[in-house]
Amino acid sequence: MSGRVAMVHGSGGKATGELIDQIFASEFQDQTLDEMEDSALVAGCGRLALTTDSFVVTPVKFRGGDIGRLAVCGTVNDLLMRGAVPKYLTCGWILEEGTEIDLVREMAHSMAETAREAGIRIVAGDTKVIDGSIAEKSAGDAAGRYAGGILINTAGVGFVPEGVSISARNAQTGDAILVSGTMGDHHAAILSERMSIRTDIESDNAPLTEIVSALVQSGLHIHTLRDITRGGLATVLKELAETSGRTFEIEQEKIPVTAKVQDFCSLLGLDPLYMGNEGKLVCILPAEEAEEALRLIRSCRYGAGAVKVGEVTGDEPGILVMKTEIGGKRLLDVLQGEGLPRIC
């Protein structure tokens, strides 16, 4: 099967069946998925974690990743942020007419590989085709606007082990605030692709299964985990300060940013604090456990750059303060305005 996606692939008839068999079932190979029933039946007990995310990133391929990988990482990471063990993934593909079949296959392959890496099974799926504008706009335009080609929704189910209670509400005064690595990589990678800027900045899109599994199994008292996506670290921390009713204080000079991303940001006047990642998390836990947590995170494949960036300093709710490099203090808010459209 090759060529381009046509409306007939969305008919629900013969052509849809061929697309599913030859691309999705063949890439995702799962006994439950292969049953091709209306719902997948799986076993489960206890507390379930459920989440969903749609992925509309353009371009669909970028340095360090693609929409197939992203669609697994985004949902797996959301499950992990509750301390859940990711188990089952559903995927809904919306294809624009005119999209190359080979591109669909490549993205399905990437999704399957990432699901294996993340330890989650793809057990149900759906495919729709919509009228395409990709033929006219396939290379994108100067304003950074692209025809989609491929949109993917994933929903995930995980199981939360007995005794685990990780929530955006749990931050306590005195807690340490850790991040698992450098800020802004995904945002900078997408933007440089769109602007055709030659850099070797790579997206950090990755499943955080290993890091979270290490933390949860360690017996440390993890209060809060949150992945750093749209809106960047500042938006995430401001929201956590609000949800937990605490004051968060971070130090600008401790925010990790690679030299490449820092140069890229300086050139374009961007602030890494508001730039999205797709493979980084915030971890909040008692200060006395911070060193052990950092050691664990750094021992994981995607956690080598973990550092402490600040502390929960008080009970005035919803305040995020940054000590600047020149010694001042600045109040930070959530992202205002557009940010980068279609980053994930």
Next chain:
Amino acid sequence: MSGRVAMVHGSGGKATGELIDQIFASEFQDQTLDEMEDSALVAGCGRLALTTDSFVVTPVKFRGGDIGRLAVCGTVNDLLMRGAVPKYLTCGWILEEGTEIDLVREMAHSMAETAREAGIRIVAGDTKVIDGSIAEKSAGDAAGRYAGGILINTAGVGFVPEGVSISARNAQTGDAILVSGTMGDHHAAILSERMSIRTDIESDNAPLTEIVSALVQSGLHIHTLRDITRGGLATVLKELAETSGRTFEIEQEKIPVTAKVQDFCSLLGLDPLYMGNEGKLVCILPAEEAEEALRLIRSCRYGAGAVKVGEVTGDEPGILVMKTEIGGKRLLDVLQGEGLPRIC
């Protein structure tokens, strides 16, 4: 909040938060959803049913329903087809820039109402915004192609009661084949909207919770349930004949079609056997239990028109035969070619 959706509503920042709070959280009111965590935590035990479906129907509002109602019914019905009790729904909204905020609210309201009717809780959601073409093409064109405006993915989780085993594989020779009502209503409603034909044909989009619950609790030996969607009754039965490895035989004169839909089909040269519904099912069970099953289905709100349309007649796998009104026999295949694009 009113006006139109802008790219800023997809930023993950302040504007996204406003859209979520004022439209989705306010319409969907659910304690778990309101926690606004990365994943929803719910309780569950036993066998889980999982399913997903994306909805790309155009126009988003049509006689008898809309995309909000459809997005609940489609996924709830897929859960029900395994005998599962629908429990939790996730929803991913992809909005085209330029879509009226009031339309988004109206669709969210419809989704919330339908979820209540269907007995399922909306516990997790996601919102993305993509570049829109709706401004240019909002009314659609003669070829039946429309800008989307709103795309919705839903994923559903249900629990399968102990002892229930309903599968596309289970049809047995001698079984009766029932349908819960008239064919082609949804397809005809969508098509008449697109062609601006004045009819009072209404979509049948409905949750089949009551019907399936009655059947499962009755103690009857339900072998197979399948909702009749894209591709119509012929496609569904041909696929079931293949999956179960049996021969299915139906009688043309018993296929229920309303006079309005029949007239509409005659006018346009359409075959109701290949036209999609969104609130009808096929039920396959032992012939001696058919009358009791029909009585139960007919007692339900969306099952008044239930009839027996045929039988499982043999073990030659994958054969679907129709006795025609003039006494002949015709072999039926799955839908070939396009069907009606973007019907669900």
